[in-house]
Every structure is written in C-alpha cells, then in structure tokens.
Amino acid sequence: MTIIHLTLKIWRQTGPESKGSFKTYESGPITTAMSFLEMLDVLNERLILNGEEPVAFDHDCREGICGMCGSVINGTPHGPEKKTTLCQLHMRHFKDGDTLVIEPFRSRAFKLVKDLIVDRSAFDAIIAEGGYVSVNTGGTPDANAIPIPTFMAEQALDAAECIGCGACVAACPNASAMLFVGAKISHLALLPQGQPERSKRALAMVKKMDELGFGNCGNEKYCEKSCPKGISISNIARLNREFMRAAFCSEE
C-alpha cells in the first residue's frame, strides 16, 4: 500500500456572513486506497484532538449516489476523475507532494453555510415548480398499460440519473443550472407519463430557475465534464426545445 503526503489548502469560513479564507494543512500520511473524504476524516480527527474545529463538509452515502458531497478540487468540482463524485474519488489519483486547493461550490444561488458546505435548496425549489407528474397515490393504470420503447426509457433514465449534487452549477463559468433543469425536464418529457404537463413544467421550472439567480447557459460544456453521472448537454438542448415549444406553441 502506497503512502503519500499532501498539502491541503482548504477554504474556512465560519458562517454565511463571515469572511472566509484559505488555511493550509499538511495531510500527514495518506494511504492511496483511501477515498478523498476519508482523507478529510483523518485530517478532522487530528484537528479535533488538537482542539481545532474540524473542516465542515457535506457527505452521506459515500457511494456516489446521494449527491450530498462535493467540493471544488484545484478548480474542478468533485476533483479530477471523470464521472466520479468526491466520495468515490480515491487518493491513488494523486501524487506524493501534491498541493490540493479545496473550495466550496460557488454560486449566488448556493449560499455558503460553513467551510465547504453550501445550501442547495434552490434545486428543491425548482423541482417543486413542476419536476413531477401530478398523480395522486392510487387509481393509477396497470404499469404495463402504456408500452414505452426501450430507447426512450433508457434515455429518460440517462437524464433521471442526476443526483442533484450541484457540480454542474459549480463548474459552469456562469453558475447556470441548465444541466440540472435540463435533466429533469428531459426525464419527464421523454416519457408518456410526462406529456400532460409538459409545457407547463418547462415554463414554470425555467421561470423559477431564473428567479433564483442562476446564470445563463453559454454552451461551454463544463457542466457535462464535471457531472459525476455523465449527464449529457443534449438534455440542455432538449430543454431549449421544450421551452421553445411551450413558449410559442402551447396554450399555457
């Protein structure tokens, strides 16, 4: 097992209103089989024993699906590995002596809570505007009543894989949420169940997205590169189509 030593420059900020700054820590010996978050755990255990406040960072499932973790490592959300959340990034991808600059996701719509933790409730607010099919529990038709072509179900799932981590916003030079919204709109627009509310959904979700202070899409593709689930920007194109259709052709 290989041991490496790293220099960590971590953004420390006690609260949303206080002023933050970078603080430099030596990682101590890190085995390359550790995950990135386990490396932070090791640092935090040491800080606690020294009586210092540990670095606050969001994490939960640690298997890359809950979408809770995420920081910007040397300018890249979730770090250098493609299609990998921070919790699934392993230290074997770093070299002895590397310096890692660890910053929180930055966007006007994601307010900083503490250290590396940001408030992503804006995403929930967007979903509340129409990221659902309005069916009540019960009284639904048999699951096989409407056949759905495999490629359609698969494409819908490609979009629905979004874990809502916010890396797309963090990566976008304009802090735009178009990939997140595009993924949800695509997921439902591709399925027959999503058709009745298709136009209403596109208009309402885009309106909310704009109100929340996200930036505008510049088709720069940084979001796609940083997305731990590899959500494609074809979903943004679909959102553009859906919005056009809803804005100019629907009666909504």
Add this chain to the structure above:
Amino acid sequence: MQLDHRIPSGPLTEKWDRFRFETNLINPANKRKFEIIVVGAGLAGASASATLGELGYNVKTFCIQDSPRRGHSIAAQGGINAAKNYQNDGDSIWRLFYDTIKGGDFRAREANVYRLAQISNQIIDQCVAQGVPFAREYGGLLANRSFGGAQVSRTFYARGQTGQQLLLGAYSAMMRQVKAGKVTLHPRSEMMDLVVINGQARGIVTRNLITGAIESHAADAVVLATGGYGNAYYLSTNAMASNVTATWRAYKRGAAFANPCFVQIHPTCIPVHGTYQSKLTLMSESLRNDGRVWVPTRIGDKRPPAEIPEPERDYYLEQKYPSFGNLVPRDVASRNAKEKCDQSKGVGDTGLAVYLDFADAINRLGEAAIRQKYGNLFDMYEKITGQDPVKEPMTIYPAVHYTMGGLWVDYHLMSTVPGLFVLGEANFSDHGANRLGASALMQGLADGYFVLPATISSHFSESAMVPITTSHPAFTEAIDTTKGRIQRLLSINGKRTPDDFHRELGLLLWDHCGMARNEAGLKLALGRLPELKENFWYDLKVTGSGADLNQTLERAGRVADFIEFAEVMILDALSRQESCGCHFREESQTAEHEAKRMDDTYSHVSAWQYQGEGQTPQLHKEPLVFENIQLSQRSYK
C-alpha cells in the same frame, strides 16, 4: 404493556380489504384540521408525506440531509419486488407472501406480509405513473430480473439505481405537495426527542443543524421513517448519518423495540481495506445472477485467481445448494463466506474475502451484455478498488446492511405509544429474521403510499384529540433534557473523538453480535458496554459550540445513542437462543451447520420496553401464529 397486534379477523386474503372497509374514515373537510409530523424523507417518509398531503392532512416533514432527495433509500441498487407475474413464470401474491415469510425464517406476521404482497402490485403501477423509468423489454413492456431467495423473476429495476429512481419519484410527489402548501419541509433538522402527552405522541423536539436552535413542533400524530440502526456497527453499508437516535428517543419515551438483534449482513460488499475506512460499499445482490462465488480449495492458496485451475476452485454455494446455487438468501450466503474465511480459504490481502467471478457469464453472453446489465456496478467497484471485474474476479465480503428489527408496530403500523407510527426500516414488521433482496423498497413504499394513509385515519377517528401547543410543559421538559444533553457532550473535553468510540463499539458488536453469535461472546460484549459508556462520557472530545453547524456534536449524540442501544441488541441476541434467519446462534445449528429454529420456544416477536436509566429493559413476547402456511426448516438445497 399489552402487545395488541390489532390484526383484523377473517381469512388472510381478506384482512386488508376488511380493515379498509371497517375503519372509520375522516371527512375531507376535517382532514385539514390534523397536523402530522413525518421524520425522515427516504422512501417511506417521502411517500407518506406525499400521500398524506394529497389526502388533505397538514404535514411537516423533517430530514437530516440538506435536501429530502438524499435519504439512504437512494442507495438501493437491485430492484423492487412485486407479484405482477408479468413473466408468466408462476408468480402470485401468495407466492411472494410465502417467499417473504420463508425468507424471513418464519419470524414475521402472516397478515402484515400478505398485505405487503398485495400492495406490491399497486406500488409498481404508482411508480410507473409518476414517471419512474424502469427497465423495459424491446416490446416496451416492463422487464424483470430474479433475485436471491426466489425462483421467479419478479424484481423491477432501473439499472443499478432502482432506489434512486423510486426515491426521486416519491420525492417529486412530495415536492408537489410542498408547492400545494400541504407539506412543509424542514431539512437539516435532527429529531432529538419525542413528546408524549396524555399517553399520546404529540410532537417532537428537533435541533436545527445549521443554527443549532432547539425547536419544538406539536402535531396530532408523529410518524417515524428514520431508517435502520446498522451503523451501530460503525462499518456498514448505511449512509454516514444513518442513526438510531429518533427510534431510540421514542423507545425511551415508551415505544417498545422489537427484535433488535435481527441485523442482516449482506453477502456482496467490497471488503474492508484499512483502519481509516469510513463505510462499506455494497455491490448489488443482482450480481449473483451471473457471478459465481468461489474460493480456492487449498488452505492459504495465495495465487492470483487466474492461476488457480478449475479443479482447485471451490464453488461452495453451487455445490452445497444445487437448486438455488449462488442465489441463496443473503444470510445463507454471508454465513458460508464467513465459514470459508474461518477455514483460512479467504482471498485478498486480509484473507477476509471470497471471489465473485463473471468469467463464465462473459464467455456465455459476451462482455457487452454483462456490461449492459451491471456496468455501473462494475464502474463503482473499479473506482473503489482500482480493479476491473471483467478482467479479474471481484472480491467480496459480507457487511452489515439492513436491520429487520425496529420499533414494534401493530397492523396499523402504530407503536406501543398511541399516535406514534413507524414506517419502513425503522419498524420491525415485515421481514422476520431475514429480508429478501428487493423487498426493502417494496416495504418502504407500501408503508408510506398505502398502509399508513389508510390506518392513520382510524387513529384520528378513534382517539380523543385534545388541542395542544408547544407551550405545554411536556415540550419544555423535552427541550430542557435535549439542551442539557448537548451541554454535557460539549463540556466533557476529554481526549477521544466520537468516531474513535464509534469504531470501538462497532468492532465489539461485529466480533460478538455479528454473523455468528454465542452466549459467551454476547455476555462478554454486554459486560464491556458499561465501561465503554463510562469512558465515552468521561473522555469524549467535541470541539466548537452547540450554537451553529457542528458535525462533531451531531456525531457524538448519535454515538451516545448507539452505545445505549447496543445493550438492548445484545440482550435480545442472548435471549433468543435459537438460530433463525440472520440470527445465527452457534449453540443452535443442524449437523450440516445450518441455522436451527426452535419454533416451540421462539416463535414470537421480542419487544423490549424501557424501564428507566440503568434498569434492564423488560421483554414482552408477541406470539406469532401461522394459520396459512406450514412452518418448515428452510432449505435451499
């Protein structure tokens, strides 16, 4: 304490219908007068919140994550069972019911499990209508796959992320109610105490995890959907924040804890590789459909797998269980892996692993087909271990995964505290002593979408509800207790971190109350708990204050509860001297080393009642009556 299961009378197949007909309904105009608190926003919590909101109740939903879309149900990979019989392979509600009871080694209630099997079909309809993109055949109809413990294909799936897709469905239904004003969300809030007034659950005390504020919320009923307690073992497949705190607080306020020793150890997880390790990652059981489990036949054979010729490989599951082969239930697969490793046939650096080999399936179906089926699982494995399962076999080892035990609930899913309902993994109800794969999602959604919304109205219509506000002295008392406890945690200023204690507890439980248990080990562990607890309250170190976001404090509170909880778990394991399902008492095994049940003595649910600080909890038994199926020794040969 009286354990009244309130199972409706009449034939098994008619009980649920009869219950729904005989229960008192609440006028739609009156529903909006009721406030319901839901704690937890996984599958059970989100689906309950959504449905209760749709019905017109006012719901307050709490979760510890930053968003209700992150409950750990999201990590379920393999699928969800339903008795649709779309494959025409002989499935039926009765078969799903039977498989689940048998899989649980006959330690679950017939009536609950039959209801679960009945509802399973509605769940699939509901989820498809919500836009859950299940896998489909080329003709456009839903696809199924088979899973451990069943000989039919009844599992619906969405690649390896079924839990995620189902949770997003439930979450979106709930967000619709948030928009409609029927559900109010309280993310990043942790339940610290249950408030019981006049014998009824009437509210909770929470800690706002951002500001540290201790808040109180009154309601007409409290629903706990806070998941299982697998993290008592420190290393488990649970999320880092999964905890026993909410159910433990409820226990201390009078809710009985049932079968706490029933902990499922999942056979296919990525093996442990270091002391710093924070969690274990599960590889879906569906992998056993195409993967073959083996170890070298020779003890201490350290050759790389590719160099071990076919005759020197021990495909022990296939040999021992010819009819189920690699698809035996989880407990059987786990125990056999442990047995092989105990014989020093384990592989990998630690010797605590067995191979799960896809070479045959790749030869038979081609690499592309296997990648299409398990691609994301293979990627996950490769990310963590740096090895490609297509090129060399996976190494796997069992890990703590799911807890069948939980708060005791009756047929209405109500605990022994009236007005306190418990859903999903947090209750004990449907899986007996072992849960079958793809049944957890089914149970969480059955409880949340269909059972609770039907049973809660009978509680409201049958009990006298006095108006209560948070100014009631019971709230003040609960707030003071909570604040005092936090203050105590902060003021110890010792030398050990919460994780350090957690690791010690976890190891103790894993060694003595894990895959195999015996009286001596359990007594030893029980004896060491008081010391651990004392050390914890003497030598703990928590930095920072209680007045802002403090993750160390959060963890400390949870670890404190796990330490207390461990006692009940071990007591339960001690008192159940039979082996059943996941609970393997070494004293009780057949000549072939299979679990041996003792139906005459232990065909009951063990429910533990809190007796006060420092007192041994009292055991109550709810006898399990089997009228419809014949109890048999499980055999997967």
Add this chain to the structure above:
Amino acid sequence: MSWIIKVFRSSIGKKYIMAASGVCLSFFLLAHLIGNSVSFWGKEAYNSYASHLHSLGFIIYILEILLLLLFLIHIVTGITLFIENLSARPTRYAIQTKERNWSASTMPYSGILILLFLLVHLLNFHFITKTVSTAELVKTTLSNPLIASFYLLSLSGLTLHASHGFWSLFQSLGINHPKYNIFLQRGGRAMAVLIGMTFILIPLLIVTTDSFLQ
C-alpha cells in the same frame, strides 16, 4: 402580448435572441465574405462589385438599418447576459480549471473585440468621404501596419467567436441529435476557420504583396 416579453426576458429566451441574431449575422458575414472575395479577381472586378452594391440605393439603406438593428440586439443581449453571468458567481474560484474551453469562455471578450473592430471598420470605410475608388481606399487604409495588425487581431477574434458561436447557436435553438452532432460541431468550427481565414487573407495580402488590388 406580454407573453413575448416574458419569453425573451427569460434566460433561455435571451439565448434564442443570441442564436437567432447570430444566424442572421452569420449570413451577413457570408455575404460580406463573398463580396470581399471579389477582390481576389483584381482591382477592376472589386471596384465594379462596389459600385454595383452602392447603386442598389435605398435597398442597401434598409439592409444597413436592419443590420445595425441585428448588431444592436446581439450586442445588447450579449452584454446583459455577460453582466448577469458575472453576478451569478459573486465569489470567484481561487484556482481555475486547467481544461479551458477557449473559444467558449472568451465569447464576451471576443465579442467586445469584434465590436471595437466594427467601429474602426466603419470609420475606415463607411463614415468617410470617398475621393478614390473602393479598391484604392482599401489598399491605402490597410497598408498602414497599425491598422492592418488590428484587423488581423480582430479577425482572429472573429474566428474564435464564430468557432464557438456556429455550433452554440444550434444548441441554443435545441438542434442537437446524436447522428448530426459531430457535423454541427466540426462543421461549425471548420466553417468559422474558413470564413475567418478568408477575411484575414485580404489585409494579409495587402501587407505582404504589392501587386494585390493594384
């Protein structure tokens, strides 16, 4: 009609404006390029093309106003987006990712460069009392090394701008299909380079060859 205003005020609506005006400007660019290319056939051909163009009278006048409007729409919307985007991230990152997408991330800046160029270009050739033939005017103006290098720089900026813009406008209008994406992306970039290089050729030839437009 308030819905139209709502649509074009939205983030996606503004992208439609950028894309649609971008399409029109691309056609103008193409037309301008074809006109300019006449210069490769010599001074006479070029002068004759210029005088034919000027003889169109009020049609050219209307086209000029339309073109001005298009530019204004593209520029004003672009600047609005630029400001909005800046304020969407009040705190910048300390480290920028190494994998930059140069043409995309410089869009606002290459846009501003093109705007400056436009002003200089109009001052050079439009708001001027013409005493000599168009060919001579072009030749003398661009013989100034300062002006010529500014043209080279700006036209490179235009190439950069278009190399992202051509594909981007399809994406903004929702035109994205796995079968055609490769053509849109590569074709867009090739087109930008072709147009940009052809434009650049004129000042380059003037500076380097005496015989050009002589």
